[in-house]
Amino acid sequence: MSAPDFQFPLTEVKENGQLAVNAKTASATFPDALSEGALVGPVFLNGMILAVDDEASFTGEAKGRWKFECTRCLKPLEQEWRAPIEVMVPIDGGPMDLTDEVRQSIALAQPMKLVCKPDCKGLCPTCKKNRNDVACGHSAAPEGDGSGPGGNLEQTHKPRLTPRPNKG
Ligand SMILES: [Zn+2]
Ligand SMILES: [Zn+2]
Numbered sequence: 141m142s143a144p145d146f147q148f149p150l151t152e153v154k155e156n157g158q159l160a161v162n163a164k165t166a167s168a169t170f171p172d173a174l175s176e177g178a179l180v181g182p183v184f185l186n187g188m189i190l191a192v193d194d195e196a197s198f199t200g201e202a203k204g205r206w207k208f209e210c211t212r213c214l215k216p217l218e219q220e221w222r223a224p225i226e227v228m229v230p231i232d233g234g235p236m237d238l239t240d241e242v243r244q245s246i247a248l249a250q251p252m253k254l255v256c257k258p259d260c261k262g263l264c265p266t267c268k269k270n271r272n273d274v275a276c277g278h279s280a281a282p283e284g285d286g287s288g289p290g291g292n293l294e295q296t297h298k299p300r301l302t303p304r305p306n307k308g
Pocket of ligand 1: 210211212213214215255256257260261262
């Protein structure tokens with residue numbers, strides 16, 4: 141196996157005091173970083189490793205693109221993400237491997253929810269059409285009328301007593 145793309149030897153850091161980092165790796169390196177959605181394209185890592193006393197200190201940024209579904213209307217969204225990375229390791233501890241740090245920073249940067257636009261109207265609760273695209277004519281679900289969750293009492297509806305006619 142070749143060395144991971146985000147693993148950097150520290151010999152040059154010891155000799156020169158610094159090492160510029162401009163690396164990229166396939167998003168397949170982080171198959172489980174996101175609990176939803178997916179990374180798209182390569183993941184980039186840019187920054188600088190500096191020798192600080194007996195330590196090597198990396199400061200930089202990981203970035204890439206990811207794909208989610210809009211929380212409201214399920215439309216696929218793709219956008220750029222960036223995550224700051226700061227790591228310190230003993231300079232004599234061998235190569236510096238930032239793969240795990242990047243994986244963790246992706247997990248932390250992942251949005252709790254993502255909407256395609258701030259005023260996304262979401263899906264119609266009646267016909268499931270995307271109400272951003274279609275004026276289906278159904279009224280929006282009533283909101284803010286004080287009924288708590290689970291309070292979906294349809295008291296005005298009479299129970300259906302007659303059997304459903306055969307469908308054609
Ligand atoms: Zn949406
Ligand atoms: Zn509708």
